[in-house]
Amino acid sequence: MSDKTRPGGPTQMPPPVPADARRDSAPIPLVRRTNSVTTTTAPGPLPSDRPATGDPASGSLIGNTQQRLDLASAALKLRDEQVSARVVYFNPEQQTNAELDAITQQVIDDLRAIQDVRQSQRPESPVSSADYEIDLIAVLRRSLEQVLDARRGSFLRLKLELLSRRFTTLFFEFALGHHAGPSELAARLVTTPEQALYTAVLRSQQKVRDDLRALRYEREELHDIALERLSRWERELQSAYLSQRAPELGRLLPIVTEVFTEFFQEGFRANLGEFCWAVVRESAVARSGDSIQGMPRIGPRSFPRFREAFEKHFLEDLVLNVQDPLVARLNASEVRLRPETLAFVADPRVFSTACAVMCDAFYDHLHSEGLLDLPQQWRQAAREA
Numbered sequence: 001m002s003d004k005t006r007p008g009g010p011t012q013m014p015p016p017v018p019a020d021a022r023r024d025s026a027p028i029p030l031v032r033r034t035n036s037v038t039t040t041t042a043p044g045p046l047p048s049d050r051p052a053t054g055d056p057a058s059g060s061l062i063g064n065t066q067q068r069l070d071l072a073s074a075a076l077k078l079r080d081e082q083v084s085a086r087v088v089y090f091n092p093e094q095q096t097n098a099e100l101d102a103i104t105q106q107v108i109d110d111l112r113a114i115q116d117v118r119q120s121q122r123p124e125s126p127v128s129s130a131d132y133e134i135d136l137i138a139v140l141r142r143s144l145e146q147v148l149d150a151r152r153g154s155f156l157r158l159k160l161e162l163l164s165r166r167f168t169t170l171f172f173e174f175a176l177g178h179h180a181g182p183s184e185l186a187a188r189l190v191t192t193p194e195q196a197l198y199t200a201v202l203r204s205q206q207k208v209r210d211d212l213r214a215l216r217y218e219r220e221e222l223h224d225i226a227l228e229r230l231s232r233w234e235r236e237l238q239s240a241y242l243s244q245r246a247p248e249l250g251r252l253l254p255i256v257t258e259v260f261t262e263f264f265q266e267g268f269r270a271n272l273g274e275f276c277w278a279v280v281r282e283s284a285v286a287r288s289g290d291s292i293q294g295m296p297r298i299g300p301r302s303f304p305r306f307r308e309a310f311e312k313h314f315l316e317d318l319v320l321n322v323q324d325p326l327v328a329r330l331n332a333s334e335v336r337l338r339p340e341t342l343a344f345v346a347d348p349r350v351f352s353t354a355c356a357v358m359c360d361a362f363y364d365h366l367h368s369e370g371l372l373d374l375p376q377q378w379r380q381a382a383r384e385a
Contacts, residue, residue, distance in 0.1 A: 195241050255329045
Protein backbone atom coordinates (compact mmCIF):
# COMPACT_ATOMS: atom_id res chain seq x y z
CA MET A 1 0.00 0.00 0.00
CA SER A 2 1.38 3.42 -0.91
CA ASP A 3 2.16 6.02 1.69
CA LYS A 4 -0.81 8.14 2.58
CA THR A 5 -1.33 11.42 4.27
CA ARG A 6 -3.78 10.99 7.09
CA PRO A 7 -5.46 14.33 7.60
CA GLY A 8 -6.18 15.57 11.03
CA GLY A 9 -4.16 13.07 13.08
CA PRO A 10 -5.92 11.34 15.97
CA THR A 11 -9.61 12.07 16.17
CA GLN A 12 -10.58 14.13 19.18
CA MET A 13 -13.90 13.00 20.59
CA PRO A 14 -16.39 15.80 21.27
CA PRO A 15 -18.14 16.08 24.64
CA PRO A 16 -20.20 13.01 25.38
CA VAL A 17 -23.65 14.56 25.64
CA PRO A 18 -24.94 16.78 22.83
CA ALA A 19 -26.61 19.81 24.36
CA ASP A 20 -29.46 19.71 21.88
CA ALA A 21 -30.30 16.02 22.26
CA ARG A 22 -34.09 15.70 22.26
CA ARG A 23 -36.34 12.70 22.54
CA ASP A 24 -39.47 14.22 21.08
CA SER A 25 -38.28 15.17 17.61
CA ALA A 26 -40.75 13.69 15.12
CA PRO A 27 -39.41 12.06 11.96
CA ILE A 28 -39.93 13.96 8.72
CA PRO A 29 -41.66 12.03 5.90
CA LEU A 30 -39.35 10.47 3.35
CA VAL A 31 -39.39 11.65 -0.25
CA ARG A 32 -40.25 9.28 -3.07
CA ARG A 33 -39.72 10.35 -6.69
CA THR A 34 -42.00 9.16 -9.48
CA ASN A 35 -40.69 10.64 -12.74
CA SER A 36 -41.08 14.41 -12.29
CA VAL A 37 -43.57 14.16 -9.43
CA THR A 38 -42.42 14.24 -5.84
CA THR A 39 -44.58 12.59 -3.20
CA THR A 40 -44.12 11.93 0.47
CA THR A 41 -44.64 8.81 2.49
CA ALA A 42 -44.29 8.07 6.14
CA PRO A 43 -40.85 6.65 6.92
CA GLY A 44 -40.87 2.89 7.14
CA PRO A 45 -38.96 0.88 9.72
CA LEU A 46 -35.24 0.49 9.28
CA PRO A 47 -33.89 -2.99 8.57
CA SER A 48 -34.30 -5.23 11.61
CA ASP A 49 -31.58 -7.76 10.78
CA ARG A 50 -29.16 -6.33 13.32
CA PRO A 51 -25.97 -8.13 14.32
CA ALA A 52 -26.70 -10.43 17.25
CA THR A 53 -23.35 -10.49 18.94
CA GLY A 54 -21.06 -8.05 20.63
CA ASP A 55 -17.94 -9.87 19.43
CA PRO A 56 -15.67 -8.23 16.87
CA ALA A 57 -17.27 -8.32 13.45
CA SER A 58 -16.67 -11.75 11.94
CA GLY A 59 -18.26 -10.96 8.59
CA SER A 60 -19.77 -8.11 6.68
CA LEU A 61 -21.96 -5.73 8.63
CA ILE A 62 -24.28 -5.78 5.63
CA GLY A 63 -24.07 -9.21 4.06
CA ASN A 64 -24.45 -9.17 0.27
CA THR A 65 -24.31 -6.64 -2.54
CA GLN A 66 -28.09 -6.27 -2.78
CA GLN A 67 -28.36 -5.54 0.95
CA ARG A 68 -25.66 -2.90 0.59
CA LEU A 69 -27.46 -1.31 -2.35
CA ASP A 70 -30.65 -1.32 -0.28
CA LEU A 71 -28.72 0.44 2.49
CA ALA A 72 -27.48 3.03 -0.02
CA SER A 73 -31.06 3.53 -1.23
CA ALA A 74 -32.31 4.02 2.33
CA ALA A 75 -29.53 6.55 2.96
CA LEU A 76 -30.47 8.40 -0.23
CA LYS A 77 -34.09 8.64 0.94
CA LEU A 78 -32.93 10.13 4.23
CA ARG A 79 -30.74 12.59 2.34
CA ASP A 80 -33.74 13.59 0.19
CA GLU A 81 -35.72 14.10 3.38
CA GLN A 82 -33.06 16.47 4.71
CA VAL A 83 -32.85 18.41 1.44
CA SER A 84 -36.64 18.69 1.18
CA ALA A 85 -36.79 20.11 4.68
CA ARG A 86 -34.00 22.60 3.94
CA VAL A 87 -34.58 23.64 0.33
CA VAL A 88 -38.25 24.39 -0.23
CA TYR A 89 -38.27 25.34 -3.89
CA PHE A 90 -35.84 24.72 -6.72
CA ASN A 91 -37.21 27.10 -9.37
CA PRO A 92 -34.26 29.37 -10.22
CA GLU A 93 -36.66 32.18 -11.19
CA GLN A 94 -38.25 32.44 -7.75
CA GLN A 95 -37.90 35.92 -6.32
CA THR A 96 -35.57 36.27 -3.36
CA ASN A 97 -33.86 39.15 -1.62
CA ALA A 98 -33.35 41.87 -4.24
CA GLU A 99 -29.93 42.93 -2.97
CA LEU A 100 -28.72 39.33 -2.87
CA ASP A 101 -30.06 38.74 -6.39
CA ALA A 102 -28.16 41.77 -7.67
CA ILE A 103 -24.90 40.58 -6.12
CA THR A 104 -25.40 37.07 -7.47
CA GLN A 105 -26.20 38.37 -10.95
CA GLN A 106 -23.05 40.49 -10.91
CA VAL A 107 -20.95 37.44 -10.03
CA ILE A 108 -22.56 35.47 -12.87
CA ASP A 109 -21.98 38.34 -15.31
CA ASP A 110 -18.32 38.54 -14.28
CA LEU A 111 -17.92 34.79 -14.74
CA ARG A 112 -19.53 34.93 -18.16
CA ALA A 113 -17.25 37.81 -19.15
CA ILE A 114 -14.20 35.75 -18.17
CA GLN A 115 -15.52 32.79 -20.12
CA ASP A 116 -16.22 35.00 -23.15
CA VAL A 117 -12.60 36.20 -23.11
CA ARG A 118 -11.32 32.64 -22.90
CA GLN A 119 -13.62 31.57 -25.71
CA SER A 120 -12.53 34.46 -27.94
CA GLN A 121 -8.95 33.25 -27.65
CA ARG A 122 -9.89 29.85 -29.06
CA PRO A 123 -10.37 29.05 -32.74
CA GLU A 124 -14.07 28.73 -33.48
CA SER A 125 -15.23 25.19 -34.14
CA PRO A 126 -18.58 23.52 -33.71
CA VAL A 127 -18.82 21.26 -30.66
CA SER A 128 -20.98 18.16 -30.98
CA SER A 129 -23.16 17.04 -28.09
CA ALA A 130 -20.97 13.95 -27.67
CA ASP A 131 -17.81 16.06 -27.52
CA TYR A 132 -19.44 18.43 -25.05
CA GLU A 133 -20.44 15.50 -22.85
CA ILE A 134 -16.86 14.22 -22.91
CA ASP A 135 -15.58 17.69 -22.01
CA LEU A 136 -18.04 17.97 -19.12
CA ILE A 137 -17.03 14.56 -17.76
CA ALA A 138 -13.34 15.47 -17.99
CA VAL A 139 -13.76 18.85 -16.29
CA LEU A 140 -15.90 17.36 -13.52
CA ARG A 141 -13.38 14.58 -12.92
CA ARG A 142 -10.41 16.97 -12.88
CA SER A 143 -12.12 19.32 -10.42
CA LEU A 144 -13.01 16.51 -7.99
CA GLU A 145 -9.54 14.96 -8.27
CA GLN A 146 -7.97 18.28 -7.33
CA VAL A 147 -10.11 18.82 -4.25
CA LEU A 148 -9.44 15.26 -3.01
CA ASP A 149 -5.69 15.45 -3.64
CA ALA A 150 -3.86 14.51 -0.42
CA ARG A 151 -1.44 17.38 -1.06
CA ARG A 152 -4.40 19.72 -0.60
CA GLY A 153 -5.32 18.05 2.66
CA SER A 154 -7.22 20.90 4.30
CA PHE A 155 -10.44 20.19 2.39
CA LEU A 156 -10.65 16.53 3.36
CA ARG A 157 -9.28 17.10 6.84
CA LEU A 158 -11.91 19.72 7.67
CA LYS A 159 -14.75 17.64 6.24
CA LEU A 160 -13.67 14.53 8.15
CA GLU A 161 -13.48 16.54 11.37
CA LEU A 162 -17.04 17.72 10.70
CA LEU A 163 -18.09 14.14 9.96
CA SER A 164 -16.59 12.98 13.27
CA ARG A 165 -18.69 15.54 15.13
CA ARG A 166 -21.82 14.56 13.21
CA PHE A 167 -21.16 10.85 13.80
CA THR A 168 -20.75 11.53 17.52
CA THR A 169 -24.14 13.24 17.67
CA LEU A 170 -25.69 10.41 15.66
CA PHE A 171 -24.13 7.79 17.93
CA PHE A 172 -25.63 9.33 21.05
CA GLU A 173 -29.01 9.84 19.38
CA PHE A 174 -28.91 6.18 18.35
CA ALA A 175 -27.96 5.09 21.88
CA LEU A 176 -30.77 7.17 23.35
CA GLY A 177 -33.31 5.68 20.96
CA HIS A 178 -34.26 8.96 19.29
CA HIS A 179 -35.21 7.19 16.07
CA ALA A 180 -36.07 3.76 17.47
CA GLY A 181 -39.57 2.36 17.60
CA PRO A 182 -41.06 0.72 20.72
CA SER A 183 -40.30 -2.79 19.44
CA GLU A 184 -36.66 -1.96 18.76
CA LEU A 185 -36.23 -0.41 22.20
CA ALA A 186 -37.84 -3.45 23.82
CA ALA A 187 -35.51 -5.78 21.90
CA ARG A 188 -32.32 -4.08 23.09
CA LEU A 189 -30.28 -6.03 25.62
CA VAL A 190 -29.93 -4.07 28.87
CA THR A 191 -26.40 -4.26 30.28
CA THR A 192 -26.36 -1.59 33.01
CA PRO A 193 -28.79 -0.19 35.60
CA GLU A 194 -28.44 3.25 34.02
CA GLN A 195 -29.59 1.90 30.67
CA ALA A 196 -32.52 0.12 32.33
CA LEU A 197 -33.69 3.25 34.13
CA TYR A 198 -33.29 5.47 31.09
CA THR A 199 -35.15 3.01 28.82
CA ALA A 200 -38.00 2.61 31.31
CA VAL A 201 -38.37 6.38 31.69
CA LEU A 202 -38.22 6.83 27.93
CA ARG A 203 -41.02 4.33 27.34
CA SER A 204 -43.28 5.86 30.01
CA GLN A 205 -42.32 9.49 29.41
CA GLN A 206 -45.62 10.68 27.96
CA LYS A 207 -47.74 8.77 30.49
CA VAL A 208 -45.91 10.38 33.43
CA ARG A 209 -46.48 13.83 31.94
CA ASP A 210 -50.14 13.08 31.33
CA ASP A 211 -50.48 11.93 34.95
CA LEU A 212 -48.84 15.12 36.20
CA ARG A 213 -51.20 17.21 34.09
CA ALA A 214 -54.24 15.33 35.45
CA LEU A 215 -53.44 16.06 39.12
CA ARG A 216 -55.15 18.83 41.11
CA TYR A 217 -52.66 21.46 42.32
CA GLU A 218 -52.89 23.98 45.13
CA ARG A 219 -50.97 26.43 42.94
CA GLU A 220 -50.46 26.28 39.17
CA GLU A 221 -46.70 26.74 39.44
CA LEU A 222 -46.41 23.42 41.29
CA HIS A 223 -47.13 21.64 38.01
CA ASP A 224 -44.37 23.60 36.29
CA ILE A 225 -41.92 22.83 39.11
CA ALA A 226 -42.77 19.13 38.93
CA LEU A 227 -42.20 19.11 35.16
CA GLU A 228 -38.88 20.92 35.56
CA ARG A 229 -37.67 18.39 38.17
CA LEU A 230 -38.79 15.51 35.98
CA SER A 231 -36.87 16.94 33.02
CA ARG A 232 -33.78 17.44 35.17
CA TRP A 233 -33.95 13.84 36.38
CA GLU A 234 -34.34 12.59 32.80
CA ARG A 235 -31.27 14.59 31.76
CA GLU A 236 -29.28 13.13 34.66
CA LEU A 237 -30.26 9.59 33.63
CA GLN A 238 -29.39 10.43 30.04
CA SER A 239 -25.96 11.77 31.01
CA ALA A 240 -25.21 8.77 33.22
CA TYR A 241 -26.09 6.35 30.43
CA LEU A 242 -24.18 8.24 27.73
CA SER A 243 -21.07 8.49 29.90
CA GLN A 244 -20.99 4.68 29.85
CA ARG A 245 -21.29 4.60 26.05
CA ALA A 246 -18.66 7.28 25.40
CA PRO A 247 -15.61 4.95 25.76
CA GLU A 248 -17.08 2.62 23.15
CA LEU A 249 -17.49 5.55 20.78
CA GLY A 250 -13.89 6.51 21.52
CA ARG A 251 -12.77 3.08 20.27
CA LEU A 252 -15.08 3.02 17.26
CA LEU A 253 -14.78 6.55 15.87
CA PRO A 254 -11.06 6.48 14.94
CA ILE A 255 -11.60 3.24 13.01
CA VAL A 256 -14.59 4.64 11.11
CA THR A 257 -12.70 7.87 10.35
CA GLU A 258 -9.66 5.95 9.13
CA VAL A 259 -11.74 3.81 6.76
CA PHE A 260 -13.60 6.85 5.39
CA THR A 261 -10.31 8.70 4.90
CA GLU A 262 -8.86 5.84 2.87
CA PHE A 263 -12.04 5.63 0.80
CA PHE A 264 -11.93 9.29 -0.22
CA GLN A 265 -8.17 9.47 -0.76
CA GLU A 266 -7.83 6.17 -2.61
CA GLY A 267 -10.92 4.24 -3.73
CA PHE A 268 -13.29 7.08 -4.58
CA ARG A 269 -10.61 9.31 -6.12
CA ALA A 270 -9.23 6.46 -8.24
CA ASN A 271 -12.73 5.70 -9.54
CA LEU A 272 -13.69 9.28 -10.41
CA GLY A 273 -13.54 8.69 -14.16
CA GLU A 274 -16.23 6.01 -14.06
CA PHE A 275 -18.16 7.94 -11.40
CA CYS A 276 -18.29 11.19 -13.40
CA TRP A 277 -19.21 9.32 -16.59
CA ALA A 278 -22.15 7.62 -14.84
CA VAL A 279 -23.36 10.88 -13.24
CA VAL A 280 -23.22 12.95 -16.43
CA ARG A 281 -24.80 10.25 -18.60
CA GLU A 282 -27.58 9.40 -16.14
CA SER A 283 -28.48 13.02 -15.34
CA ALA A 284 -28.31 14.08 -19.03
CA VAL A 285 -26.96 17.48 -17.96
CA ALA A 286 -24.77 17.66 -21.08
CA ARG A 287 -27.93 17.90 -23.21
CA SER A 288 -29.59 20.63 -21.13
CA GLY A 289 -28.14 23.60 -23.03
CA ASP A 290 -26.51 25.11 -19.94
CA SER A 291 -23.13 25.75 -21.54
CA ILE A 292 -21.82 29.28 -21.95
CA GLN A 293 -20.00 29.78 -25.26
CA GLY A 294 -19.39 26.04 -25.36
CA MET A 295 -17.76 25.99 -21.92
CA PRO A 296 -18.87 23.05 -19.72
CA ARG A 297 -21.43 24.17 -17.16
CA ILE A 298 -24.31 22.73 -15.13
CA GLY A 299 -27.09 25.28 -14.68
CA PRO A 300 -29.68 25.75 -11.90
CA ARG A 301 -32.44 23.96 -13.81
CA SER A 302 -30.23 20.91 -14.28
CA PHE A 303 -28.98 20.81 -10.70
CA PRO A 304 -31.80 18.64 -9.24
CA ARG A 305 -31.13 15.92 -11.84
CA PHE A 306 -27.39 16.25 -11.37
CA ARG A 307 -27.68 16.05 -7.58
CA GLU A 308 -29.92 13.00 -7.73
CA ALA A 309 -27.50 11.06 -9.95
CA PHE A 310 -24.41 12.34 -8.11
CA GLU A 311 -25.65 11.30 -4.68
CA LYS A 312 -27.06 7.98 -5.85
CA HIS A 313 -23.69 6.88 -7.25
CA PHE A 314 -21.79 8.47 -4.37
CA LEU A 315 -23.76 6.51 -1.78
CA GLU A 316 -23.50 3.26 -3.71
CA ASP A 317 -19.72 3.67 -3.97
CA LEU A 318 -19.47 4.59 -0.30
CA VAL A 319 -21.54 1.70 1.06
CA LEU A 320 -20.05 -0.91 -1.28
CA ASN A 321 -16.46 0.09 -0.52
CA VAL A 322 -16.30 0.86 3.21
CA GLN A 323 -18.07 -2.18 4.67
CA ASP A 324 -15.33 -4.77 4.09
CA PRO A 325 -12.43 -2.53 5.24
CA LEU A 326 -14.46 -1.57 8.30
CA VAL A 327 -15.04 -5.21 9.22
CA ALA A 328 -11.38 -6.06 8.63
CA ARG A 329 -10.24 -3.12 10.77
CA LEU A 330 -12.61 -4.06 13.60
CA ASN A 331 -11.35 -7.64 13.51
CA ALA A 332 -7.71 -6.57 13.51
CA SER A 333 -8.21 -4.21 16.45
CA GLU A 334 -10.20 -6.79 18.45
CA VAL A 335 -12.55 -4.01 19.50
CA ARG A 336 -15.53 -5.56 21.28
CA LEU A 337 -18.75 -3.72 20.50
CA ARG A 338 -22.32 -4.04 21.68
CA PRO A 339 -24.87 -5.35 19.17
CA GLU A 340 -26.54 -1.93 18.94
CA THR A 341 -23.16 -0.33 18.17
CA LEU A 342 -22.63 -2.67 15.23
CA ALA A 343 -26.19 -1.82 14.17
CA PHE A 344 -25.27 1.88 14.32
CA VAL A 345 -22.35 1.37 11.93
CA ALA A 346 -24.79 -0.15 9.42
CA ASP A 347 -27.49 2.49 9.95
CA PRO A 348 -28.57 4.48 6.84
CA ARG A 349 -28.29 7.73 8.82
CA VAL A 350 -24.52 7.29 9.06
CA PHE A 351 -24.22 7.21 5.29
CA SER A 352 -26.80 9.93 4.62
CA THR A 353 -24.84 12.17 7.00
CA ALA A 354 -21.60 11.44 5.14
CA CYS A 355 -23.41 12.19 1.88
CA ALA A 356 -24.71 15.52 3.18
CA VAL A 357 -21.33 16.71 4.46
CA MET A 358 -19.25 15.60 1.48
CA CYS A 359 -21.66 16.27 -1.39
CA ASP A 360 -22.58 19.75 -0.15
CA ALA A 361 -18.85 20.51 0.01
CA PHE A 362 -18.32 19.12 -3.51
CA TYR A 363 -21.14 21.31 -4.84
CA ASP A 364 -19.65 24.40 -3.21
CA HIS A 365 -16.28 23.60 -4.78
CA LEU A 366 -17.77 23.04 -8.23
CA HIS A 367 -19.71 26.30 -7.85
CA SER A 368 -16.53 28.20 -6.97
CA GLU A 369 -14.85 26.68 -10.04
CA GLY A 370 -17.63 28.02 -12.28
CA LEU A 371 -18.72 24.53 -13.33
CA LEU A 372 -21.92 24.37 -11.28
CA ASP A 373 -24.43 27.21 -11.03
CA LEU A 374 -26.36 26.42 -7.85
CA PRO A 375 -30.01 27.53 -7.52
CA GLN A 376 -30.66 30.59 -5.38
CA GLN A 377 -32.69 28.59 -2.88
CA TRP A 378 -29.91 26.05 -2.40
CA ARG A 379 -27.30 28.71 -1.63
CA GLN A 380 -29.68 30.61 0.63
CA ALA A 381 -30.49 27.43 2.58
CA ALA A 382 -26.78 26.62 2.86
CA ARG A 383 -26.08 30.05 4.37
CA GLU A 384 -28.89 29.59 6.90
CA ALA A 385 -27.90 26.03 7.87
